[in-house]
Amino acid sequence: MHYGYLNGTVRPVDELNIGITDLSLLRGYGLFDYFLTYNGRPFQWDWYWERFQNSAAGLRLPLPMSKDETYAVVMDLIGRAGGADVAFRFVLTGGYSADSISIGQPNLLIMTEDIHPVPGVQYEAGIRVMLDEYVRDMAEIKSTDYKRVILKALDIRAAGASDLLYHKDGEISELSRSNFFLVKGNTLVTPNRHILRGITRRTVIELAKPDFVVHERPVLLSELQDADEAFTTSSTKRVLPIVQVGDLTIGDGQVGPKSRFLLQRFDELVAKW
Amino acid sequence: MHYGYLNGTVRPVDELNIGITDLSLLRGYGLFDYFLTYNGRPFQWDWYWERFQNSAAGLRLPLPMSKDETYAVVMDLIGRAGGADVAFRFVLTGGYSADSISIGQPNLLIMTEDIHPVPGVQYEAGIRVMLDEYVRDMAEIKSTDYKRVILKALDIRAAGASDLLYHKDGEISELSRSNFFLVKGNTLVTPNRHILRGITRRTVIELAKPDFVVHERPVLLSELQDADEAFTTSSTKRVLPIVQVGDLTIGDGQVGPKSRFLLQRFDELVAKW
Numbered sequence: 001m002h003y004g005y006l007n008g009t010v011r012p013v014d015e016l017n018i019g020i021t022d023l024s025l026l027r028g029y030g031l032f033d034y035f036l037t038y039n040g041r042p043f044q045w046d047w048y049w050e051r052f053q054n055s056a057a058g059l060r061l062p063l064p065m066s067k068d069e070t071y072a073v074v075m076d077l078i079g080r081a082g083g084a085d086v087a088f089r090f091v092l093t094g095g096y097s098a099d100s101i102s103i104g105q106p107n108l109l110i111m112t113e114d115i116h117p118v119p120g121v122q123y124e125a126g127i128r129v130m131l132d133e134y135v136r137d138m139a140e141i142k143s144t145d146y147k148r149v150i151l152k153a154l155d156i157r158a159a160g161a162s163d164l165l166y167h168k169d170g171e172i173s174e175l176s177r178s179n180f181f182l183v184k185g186n187t188l189v190t191p192n193r194h195i196l197r198g199i200t201r202r203t204v205i206e207l208a209k210p211d212f213v214v215h216e217r218p219v220l221l222s223e224l225q226d227a228d229e230a231f232t233t234s235s236t237k238r239v240l241p242i243v244q245v246g247d248l249t250i251g252d253g254q255v256g257p258k259s260r261f262l263l264q265r266f267d268e269l270v271a272k273w
Numbered sequence: 274m275h276y277g278y279l280n281g282t283v284r285p286v287d288e289l290n291i292g293i294t295d296l297s298l299l300r301g302y303g304l305f306d307y308f309l310t311y312n313g314r315p316f317q318w319d320w321y322w323e324r325f326q327n328s329a330a331g332l333r334l335p336l337p338m339s340k341d342e343t344y345a346v347v348m349d350l351i352g353r354a355g356g357a358d359v360a361f362r363f364v365l366t367g368g369y370s371a372d373s374i375s376i377g378q379p380n381l382l383i384m385t386e387d388i389h390p391v392p393g394v395q396y397e398a399g400i401r402v403m404l405d406e407y408v409r410d411m412a413e414i415k416s417t418d419y420k421r422v423i424l425k426a427l428d429i430r431a432a433g434a435s436d437l438l439y440h441k442d443g444e445i446s447e448l449s450r451s452n453f454f455l456v457k458g459n460t461l462v463t464p465n466r467h468i469l470r471g472i473t474r475r476t477v478i479e480l481a482k483p484d485f486v487v488h489e490r491p492v493l494l495s496e497l498q499d500a501d502e503a504f505t506t507s508s509t510k511r512v513l514p515i516v517q518v519g520d521l522t523i524g525d526g527q528v529g530p531k532s533r534f535l536l537q538r539f540d541e542l543v544a545k546w
Contacts, residue, residue: 004293006293016293018291018293018298019289019290020277020289020290020364020384021287022298023423024298025291025297025298025303025366025382025417026305026362026364026417028297028301028303029420029423030301059420059424060427089299094423099389100362100386101419101423102423102426103426109293109298111293134410137410137420138420138421138424143301144298144299144301145300145418146301146374147300147302147416148410150300150302150374151332151333153375153376
C-alpha cells in the first residue's frame with residue numbers, strides 16, 4: 001500500500017484529501033517532481049531536490065520544509081511501502097486561496113506510487129513519436145500542466161505512436177514528459193532550451209562523457225534526417241530508443257548500438273545505487 | 274456562508290475536499306466556469322451551460338449531470354447562501370487517475386463565492402494594462418490554467434497596472450481573464466480568435482447592436498494607436514474602460530462616452546434580470 005504526506009499528516013494515499021479552494025485545483029497553479037528509488041534509496045536525491053527548489057522559486061512558492069526534513073519524510077514513506085522500489089511524486093501547490101486567484105500558503109504533498117516500467121519490447125523495437133508543433137510555456141519549471149498530452153492521448157494511440165515530440169519554428173525541444181537526444185557518430189546532441197532539464201538527461205550526459213562528445217544546444221528538426229539514432233530519457237523510460245518521428249525513420253529504423261550502450265551504462269549505475 | 278456541491282454531497286465550502294489523485298491537482302487537467310446571480314437568478318444560464326458543455330467536450334470529459342439536474346443544484350446553493358447575490362464557480366476535473374496520467378471519472382464541483390466587485394474608481398478613471406506577448410493554449414476552452422497571470426501579479430502591481438493584455442505576432446487576443454474591445458466612432462471591434470468567448474462579451478455585443486457596428490475579427494496591436502476608447506468585459510468587470518495599454522494612452526486617456534453608455538446598458542439589463 002502507498003502512503004502520502006500532506007502538511008504533516010501521513011495516511012494511505014486514497015485517504016488523503018485536499019480542500020477545494022486549493023489553487024492547483026482552481027487555477028492549475030502547482031508544480032511537481034517525480035523520481036524512483038533503487039535498492040530502497042532515492043535516485044539522485046540531491047539533484048532532484050535542487051530542481052524542486054528551482055521550480056518552487058520559479059512559481060514564487062516558498063518551500064514549507066527543509067531538504068533534511070523532506071528526506072526524513074521520504075525515508076519514512078519508503079519504509080511504509082513494503083520493500084519494493086517505488087516512485088515518488090512531490091506536488092507543491094499555490095495553497096488555499098481566499099479569492100480564488102491569490103497565492104496562499106503552499107500545500108506540499110509527497111506520495112509513493114507503483115513504478116510503471118516501460119514494456120521490454122519498446123527497448124527492443126524502439127518507439128515511434130508524433131510531431132507536435134508546440135512549446136511548453138515555462139518549460140524549465142516542472143509545472144503540473146499536462147493538458148496537451150492527456151488530450152492528445154487518443155490521437156497518439158491511433159497513430160501507433162508512444163508520445164509527442166514538441167517542436168516550434170523548426171527547433172526541437174522535448175517529448176511530453178522526457179528529454180530528447182540525437183546520436184551522430186560519437187556525438188550526442190540534445191536541446192538546451194525550452195526544456196525541462198531532466199535528471200536522467202543529466203545522468204546520461206555524465207555517463208556518456210568518457211565515450212562521446214556531448215553538445216547541449218538548439219537542435220533543428222532537419223537534423224533528424226541524417227541522425228544515426230535517437231532516444232529519449234526520463235526516470236521511467238531510462239534510455240528509450242526512438243526509431244521513427246512522424247513519417248521519418250531514424251537511421252535504419254532499428255535500435256542502434258549507442259542507445260543500447262547508454263541504456264546499459266544507466267542500468268549498471270542504478271543496479272549499484 | 275458558502276456551500277459547495279461535490280459529486281452528490283453538499284457541504285460548507287471549507288469542509289469539502291477532493292482526493293489527491295485527482296488529475297486537476299496532479300496534471301492541471303480541469304476546466305471551470307464562473308457566473309454571477311442577479312436578483313437571485315443565474316445570469317445568462319443557458320449561455321453559460323452551453324459554454325461549460327463545450328469546454329467539457331474540448332477536454333473530452335463527459336458531464337456527470339444534465340442541465341436540469343445542475344440547475345437544481347445551483348438553485349439549492351443560492352437558497353443556502355443567505356439572500357445576497359453570489360458568484361458561482363463550476364470546476365470539472367479529469368477525475369481520480371490510477372496511473373497519474375489517464376483520465377478517470379470526472380469530478381464536478383459547484384460552489385458559491387462572494388462577488389468581488391471592481392472598485393468604483395476604476396470605472397471613473399479607467400484601468401491600465403500591461404502588454405504580454407503570449408497566446409493561451411486552447412484559449413477557447415475555459416481551462417484552469419492561470420499560472421501566467423498569477424505568476425505575474427507582482428509585476429502587474431509594480432507597473433501600476435490592473436491586468437495583462439495578451440498579444441502575439443502583432444495580434445491582440447484577450448486580457449488574462451476578460452475580453453477586449455476597441456471603439457472607433459460608432460464601430461466596436463473585438464478579437465474573434467485565440468480567445469475565450471466571454472458571456473459578457475456576447476451580452477455586450479447584443480446590447481450594442483442597435484447603436485454600433487460590431488466587428489468580430491482579428492485585431493492588430495497597431496489599431497490601438499487611433500482607437501477612441503477601449504474596454505474589457507467579464508462577469509465581474511462588466512464593461513470596464515481601459516485608458517492605457519503599456520506606454521500607449523488610449524484616445525485622450527479619459528473614460529469615453531461609448532464605454533459609459535455600454536456599461537449603463539449592461540447595468541440596466543442586469544438590474545431587471
